[in-house]
Amino acid sequence: MDNSKEMHWFTGGILVSLLSVATYFIFEAIEYKTYPFGVTAGFGYIAAMFGNLFGDFAENSVLSKFSKNFLEFFLLVGLVIGGFIAAKQTQTFSLEKIPATWEKYHGKSLTKRYLIVLIGGILLGFGAAFAGGCTTGNILQGWAHLSLGSIVAGISFFASGIITAKILYPKLGGENDTN
Numbered sequence: 001m002d003n004s005k006e007m008h009w010f011t012g013g014i015l016v017s018l019l020s021v022a023t024y025f026i027f028e029a030i031e032y033k034t035y036p037f038g039v040t041a042g043f044g045y046i047a048a049m050f051g052n053l054f055g056d057f058a059e060n061s062v063l064s065k066f067s068k069n070f071l072e073f074f075l076l077v078g079l080v081i082g083g084f085i086a087a088k089q090t091q092t093f094s095l096e097k098i099p100a101t102w103e104k105y106h107g108k109s110l111t112k113r114y115l116i117v118l119i120g121g122i123l124l125g126f127g128a129a130f131a132g133g134c135t136t137g138n139i140l141q142g143w144a145h146l147s148l149g150s151i152v153a154g155i156s157f158f159a160s161g162i163i164t165a166k167i168l169y170p171k172l173g174g175e176n177d178t179n
Helices: 007-028 040-052 061-067 070-089 098-107 110-129 135-142 148-168
Strands: none
Touching: 007 110, 040 070, 040 135, 098 110, 098 148, 110 148
16 A cells, blocks of 8 residues: 555644544533543444333433433544545545455455454453543543543553554564565
8 A cells, every 4th residue: 555645643643632622622612521532432322322212221221321422423423434535535445355464364264354353342342341431532532631541541452452463463564564
C-alpha cells in the first residue's frame, strides 16, 4: 500500500485531540455527562434499544445504564461513515474475507479466521469491562484527563496488541517482508 495516501500521524493526532476536547465541552454544555465518551456505551445503547422491543427489559437489567447513551450511538455511526469516507478518499477501500497478510500466515480457512475473530472479540470485551471502558474512552478521553486508570489501561491495551501481533504474525515487520 502506498503510505503517501494516508494522513500524517501528527495531523491525525491533532484532529483527534480537537475532537476529544470538543466532545467533552459539548457533553458538559448539554449536561449529558462529564466523563469520557466511548464506543462501548454505544453498543450498550443498541443492546438496550433491542431489549426494549421486548417490553421494559432494558430498564430492569444491567442495560438500564445504557438507555440514555444515545450520543455514543452516533459516535458508532460516525466511525463507520468516517472510516468509509477516509478509505474512499485515500483509495484504500476494499472488501476481503481473508486479508493477504492473514492468508500468508494462517491460510485460507474462513472458519479459523472467524474463530480467532470471535475469541479476540470476547477478550476485547472482557478487557473493556475489566478496564472500566473501551480503548476509545480510556485512551482518547481518559489520557486527556490524565486519568491514572486510563493510562494503565491504555498501556495494557498497547502491550496486549503488540503481544497478540507477535503471536499471530511472528515474522511480520522484518526487512524482507513486503506486507
